[in-house]
Amino acid sequence: MASPFEHPVEHPLKLDPATVKFPRDRDWSGKPRAEQTRLGLMKAAAAEIYEKGYNAAALSDILQRAGATKGALYHHFADKKALALAAMDHFIRLDLWEIWLEPFRASDDPVLTLRNLIIFLNTTGVIDKGLKHGCPVVNLTEEMGVQDEDFRTLIDEVNTEWRKVLVASLKRGQAAGNVRPDIDCDGTAMLILAIRHGVISYKKTSSDPDVMAKLAGAVFEFLESLRPGERAATNVH
């Protein structure tokens, strides 16, 4: 089977592989010392939580990674949970949305945008290298979504805004004739997020080296089914 990633399309993603910051490697050297400490703690916390999960991420490891101490931590944050909430909120909005929301904000062809985004993430190696521990939002959903109301609220807000952007893009797509007019945009947007979630999770445990190619093929089939009219010749090459 040919790779579904083989035929990328010139895309309007407004994402430059050279400048996209992934993972979180921003520079704060210009900021005041206290804020550097605070941001460093959040950065280390986000990384540790991403790699190990909230409960397994020990404060000692976070502090070592940040080059800080208990005194600094509890000066800036009330407790571990406050640090985690601040860190996740900050980096989800900074890193994840830059990649996963911006391309859709002005798109009237979400099927093409999503397809190209997937190809972009694959060709830039994000899927292979950067997805070893899954997606931060997905991980947080699974670990803390039920156990803690504050984390649940954060995730719910993120998903809601995410869904709204997709719904708006789907509706523009319907108006532009790029998306079937009879689909439920709200449910379809939810399903797209759910598929993203499920695919990332499936990849985490699968030992099949072709798992992403097979899944991408099926996902692209699904995306094409959202286009209006006959399915003939809608799969741009």
Place this chain on the structure above:
Amino acid sequence: MASPFEHPVEHPLKLDPATVKFPRDRDWSGKPRAEQTRLGLMKAAAAEIYEKGYNAAALSDILQRAGATKGALYHHFADKKALALAAMDHFIRLDLWEIWLEPFRASDDPVLTLRNLIIFLNTTGVIDKGLKHGCPVVNLTEEMGVQDEDFRTLIDEVNTEWRKVLVASLKRGQAAGNVRPDIDCDGTAMLILAIRHGVISYKKTSSDPDVMAKLAGAVFEFLESLRPGERAATNVH
């Protein structure tokens, strides 16, 4: 919007709502004492791990739930991980597969079977009441899929067998004219599992009361796109 659950079809699920054991409430009173202890420990472990996750499930809570002691636990199992692996393997194969695999083993119309299974799970209240903590396999995937190789292997084996049953059913569906002949059964089966995974996770954190109805509508749309018909695909690579 009409509920997508409104029009159930007479289904060949071979699942009787009255006899399906969900959650795990089997009776082992006939078994020898030692085996009752062992099964009781596994049952309690599965429940605690399902509700709190592996790391957060304390041995003290498992023991209290099982009415057993440390001595009994470490007589039957090497450590916490061995208990967890045995418990998850046992109950995934016992409870989950009875519901999620058996209906597909003889079906040549997986689209209908899956649709009816979703409706069945909804009308019997499993989705509303029994899904508060998500799905055991999904939870285990997220928490332990990357952290521990033994858990990863267990999940991978479960998903592989699961996928094989779906693939066989899809192929029978193609032979019987119920499924589009051009789809990649392997990728589609993976995607179905990924969608199941993603939908369950999405529901866990969403505060939208209609989330399942909206998602089910979109899922049913996707399933119908797998049927042959005028929307024949030309998405060939």
Place this chain on the structure above:
DNA sequence: TGCAATACAGACCGAACGGTCTGTTGTCAA
């Protein structure tokens, strides 16, 4: 019945964790 071997019971232990508290350093305005 007696004797192993199995099947527990539960006190105990060391490690790790989140959080506290006291002391020290840096910063900036008066």
Place this chain on the structure above:
DNA sequence: TTGACAACAGACCGTTCGGTCTGTATTGCA
């Protein structure tokens, strides 16, 4: 220069957890 407060530094504490170990009850077989 100095006082006041922010910004740390790090020893310390109580709790919890997984795991061990010794002792006791139950069971199956000779």
